[in-house]
Amino acid sequence: MLYRTHQAFGLFCTSVALVDITHTPIFSLAGAGALALSAFASPLPDVDQPESTIAKMVFPLAWACELLHITHRTFTHSFVAAGLWFWLAFTFQKAHIEIAGLHLALFPILFAGGAIGYLSHIAIDMLNRMGQQLFWPFPQRYAFYLVSSNGIANELSKYVFFVAFIVVAFYSLALQAPFVRAIFAAVHHAFPIFPLA
Template structure:
């Protein structure tokens, strides 16, 4: 999936955290969390040479290249997610879950791609959620449609969140 798809998925993940913690949408905490989601969503692609995340976090990308980490392996794995969770434990729970779920949205939606991900790295087997025939190819019309659905969800979640109770 493309960075813009991952960014939108990261924002949707953070919106669910905002709703769970009953955080006002118009607060610095929510604004910071949404920014975190926009950046953490595509962050797993730091392992892909030439990606936006690899350019932004060049030292990390360089180290991953030196270690010969292949795309959609280590940074897309549950092992990495667990390590990331351990590193994030000093954060307040609201920001901990905002970052972690936004990051986790990345490998989740990459499993809709035909290539899948090495979810249980270092085991090399790649996992995907859809059979090849229904998979979403990166940059395809199917990804555009998927991103549009995410965009609608991203816009609708805050609207439903701000509605007074009992309206729906």
């Protein structure tokens, strides 16, 4: 999948994790931090591909991958690499920082933005025809072989996931703002398939 597709899917997954798992409003300091981290973490596994956008952005990591002979879709696309993000999130589960008198919990940012954002890349790459070493260092590669990494499905899914992210963000706002909840109630009445905040 391409850079923007990974970001769109990462933002969608992060927004769902914020609302349903950490119960963090998307329109909050922690929510904004998680989305910003997700925009970085979701394409990050492709740092092992020197010509990728993320590799050019964080070239020291790309150089490290080259020095360590980490090839594409091996270590960075494994549960081991994703597990490091989860370890980091749970290590700082109770940590807070103070910014201008506001207490900011780090867990929603590291968990929803970092861990879920990173894992979203691995999940959506499973649709590709190229396999990934999920259980690195074991050499077996896994894939569903459904789409190419730069075809029309990739381009279309970028927009679908971005719209899905907007819907979840609007839903999160509905949980905070009564006037938005009224809009959700009207849409839900007309189209019961949509959730009622």
